[in-house]
Amino acid sequence: MLSSYLPVLLMIVAGIAVAGGMLALKSLLGPRNATPEKQKPFECGRESTGSAHARFSIKFYLVALLFIAFDIEIVFLYPWAVVAKGLGVVGLVQMGVFLGVLVLGFIYVWKKGALEWD
Amino acid sequence: MELLLISTLKVILVFAIVLGALSPLAGWAERRQSAMIQDRVGPNRASIGGFRAWGLFHPIADVIKLMTKEDFVPATRNRYLHTAAPMIAFWSAVVTFAVIPFGPWLQIANLDIGVLFIFGIASLGVYGATIAGWASNNKYSLLGALRASAMMLSYEVTLGLTVVGVLICFSTVGAQELVVAQAGPIWNWGIFKQPVAFVLFFVAAMAATKRAPFDLPEGESEIVAGYFLEYSGMKFVMFYMGEYIEMFLWSALATVLFFGGWQIPWVPFEGQTWYEFAGVAKFLAVLVAIAFLQMTVRWTLPRFRYDQVMDLGWKMLLPASIGNVVVTAVVIIATPAGGVLQRVALLVGNAVVVLVALAVAAAMKGENKIGVTTEALRTQRSEEAVH
Amino acid sequence: MNQLLEGLTLSDLTFYLVAALTIVSAAGVVFSKSIVYSAFALLGTFGGVAGLYLFLAADTIAIVQIMIYVGGILVLLLFAVMMTHKIESVDVTSRSMDLHKALPPAVVLIALIGVIAKKTEWKLLKAPDDNPITAKLGDAFLGDYLLPFEVASLVLVVALVGAVVMARREVKGDFSRKAEKESE
Numbered sequence: 306m307l308s309s310y311l312p313v314l315l316m317i318v319a320g321i322a323v324a325g326g327m328l329a330l331k332s333l334l335g336p337r338n339a340t341p342e343k344q345k346p347f348e349c350g351r352e353s354t355g356s357a358h359a360r361f362s363i364k365f366y367l368v369a370l371l372f373i374a375f376d377i378e379i380v381f382l383y384p385w386a387v388v389a390k391g392l393g394v395v396g397l398v399q400m401g402v403f404l405g406v407l408v409l410g411f412i413y414v415w416k417k418g419a420l421e422w423d
Numbered sequence: 424m425e426l427l428l429i430s431t432l433k434v435i436l437v438f439a440i441v442l443g444a445l446s447p448l449a450g451w452a453e454r455r456q457s458a459m460i461q462d463r464v465g466p467n468r469a470s471i472g473g474f475r476a477w478g479l480f481h482p483i484a485d486v487i488k489l490m491t492k493e494d495f496v497p498a499t500r501n502r503y504l505h506t507a508a509p510m511i512a513f514w515s516a517v518v519t520f521a522v523i524p525f526g527p528w529l530q531i532a533n534l535d536i537g538v539l540f541i542f543g544i545a546s547l548g549v550y551g552a553t554i555a556g557w558a559s560n561n562k563y564s565l566l567g568a569l570r571a572s573a574m575m576l577s578y579e580v581t582l583g584l585t586v587v588g589v590l591i592c593f594s595t596v597g598a599q600e601l602v603v604a605q606a607g608p609i610w611n612w613g614i615f616k617q618p619v620a621f622v623l624f625f626v627a628a629m630a631a632t633k634r635a636p637f638d639l640p641e642g643e644s645e646i647v648a649g650y651f652l653e654y655s656g657m658k659f660v661m662f663y664m665g666e667y668i669e670m671f672l673w674s675a676l677a678t679v680l681f682f683g684g685w686q687i688p689w690v691p692f693e694g695q696t697w698y699e700f701a702g703v704a705k706f707l708a709v710l711v712a713i714a715f716l717q718m719t720v721r722w723t724l725p726r727f728r729y730d731q732v733m734d735l736g737w738k739m740l741l742p743a744s745i746g747n748v749v750v751t752a753v754v755i756i757a758t759p760a761g762g763v764l765q766r767v768a769l770l771v772g773n774a775v776v777v778l779v780a781l782a783v784a785a786a787m788k789g790e791n792k793i794g795v796t797t798e799a800l801r802t803q804r805s806e807e808a809v810h
Numbered sequence: 811m812n813q814l815l816e817g818l819t820l821s822d823l824t825f826y827l828v829a830a831l832t833i834v835s836a837a838g839v840v841f842s843k844s845i846v847y848s849a850f851a852l853l854g855t856f857g858g859v860a861g862l863y864l865f866l867a868a869d870t871i872a873i874v875q876i877m878i879y880v881g882g883i884l885v886l887l888l889f890a891v892m893m894t895h896k897i898e899s900v901d902v903t904s905r906s907m908d909l910h911k912a913l914p915p916a917v918v919l920i921a922l923i924g925v926i927a928k929k930t931e932w933k934l935l936k937a938p939d940d941n942p943i944t945a946k947l948g949d950a951f952l953g954d955y956l957l958p959f960e961v962a963s964l965v966l967v968v969a970l971v972g973a974v975v976m977a978r979r980e981v982k983g984d985f986s987r988k989a990e991k992e993s994e
Contacts, residue, residue, distance in 0.1 A: 309533060311430060312426075312430035312433065312521065312531045316532070317521075321514060331657030334490045334491045335490070343495045345498070347652055347653060366890065370886065370977065374970045376583070377882075377962075377966055380878060381951065381963075382748065383944060389591045389752055392948075395952075397753065397756050403960055404748075406963040409967065411742075411970070413974070422730035422733040535870075539874075539944070543876040546881030546882075547876075550853070553885065557888075572888075
């Protein structure tokens, strides 16, 4: 079990090494002559004003919240999907109840207009 | 130690395939293809000794150029996170290839949770965009980052749900087991059991790679370049390559789930050596074909509006994929396993899902926000024209 | 597993590295003065915990940990950080942090845990077999743990409704109404 994860560990390390190597290559080969002009944040040719970290619509936050709920639902679906054939009708009904409740929640979210993007 | 040695060899081989062959060729193919679509000549100047080879040397020239470029950054950036972001984007795309079974032998790690592993690691890709946008300390970047993360999250739901139907059909989450389960005649492939799931998966995968028509996070006409606006040189390349690698990742996963992976239809694998190579070739051929389709879509369709992207994800793809899961489960359990009846019933069930989805879409059109807004705008404009 | 040194296998070494990652990142979450770095350090903690699950031979749980906590909940945290104005200038370290007062309880607690760990007879289970645990989880969800499983869907719906109630703007269709008035 653990030994099958050794190659994954290797891949993780190799991925970090390649990514780090690319950055190292950049700092070795790339020229460095920063000027104040270059170091300004890009702003379509004019001086940028105020902080870049402005406030943003709560909509994005709502999307993340909805995502978590559905992500957890999907995570529950995976183990069932693998054994769905074996569990047969009983499992189908049990999963149907689970999914049905969530679909009701989804319809509520939809009707409340939380999915409208404006 | 033997395991370590073989794994190292496989890791190097996979890196060579993905980074050494697929990504540079994709860069070349995409530029040539877009040139063909837009009736241009495309890249053809780079030459070695006067030999141009249809611009095939351009990727090499690009690599040399980008390595020697200055990496200039805004002074107000967050130093550490600004450097970490491209690493995360690149890393999360590459590591997922650990479980992709290119062939019967060429798979770095045969995990029991193969497909889940891909989803888990790929979900880290959100951080690349989000942190890049935040750390750049630029308004456009932050806007692009928010767009990117919200869109990727929305479509990850669909990606995850479409796979459930396939898992029900094959009763496993292991990548290699999924491929083995599709051995035999061609109609054992996932695409013939879950055609709707493939379409949903394909669309959601295109959104997950943030490529056109889903390239709102980098919509250059609105927010310049989005979350990687303040990146140049090698760091930019890492985002760019991460995007390509992710495209190949979803193509590879589609090959595993829907096109029998390395299985050659009707030809059983009984440990033959030639099959190992032929299987890898077949896998790569299907992978490249799907990636090519993604590129074609990219250069054919215009960019969506953000509310359209969100509507498509949450109101069309998500309900359709839930419906697909339910229909698939009912059909699989109601019909005897492996028979012709089951195959036909699955296709009929898929057709029902499509019909219901289309009917719902048609019914929604009356109150569809997209339709209403454009209609309202049109009437408003015509009224203005009258005044 | 491969023997690296006397009494230290590769898996042992990896375990200590993962545990160190978890603890160091957790400390980073607590002690970092910038909330952004705290959120970022949480990434390491969650990843490390996923690694610990792997060592318990629970690979499905490990990947679920990454999918839900890293891929979902931490993104939510980052969104909150990103949407809060001038969050960098906020000094989040708790003012009530007083080393002198905190030290005695901490020492007692660590000693207590140490004594318990020492006194407990740890049963060494045989390394679990190679059976995929995803299928076992499915059987358990729809078998012995059916009620908690079904209740989980209710919890999720409550979360959905709560999200909508909290995040939805009460003034709906403000823009279109304004446009209507203007066109009138």
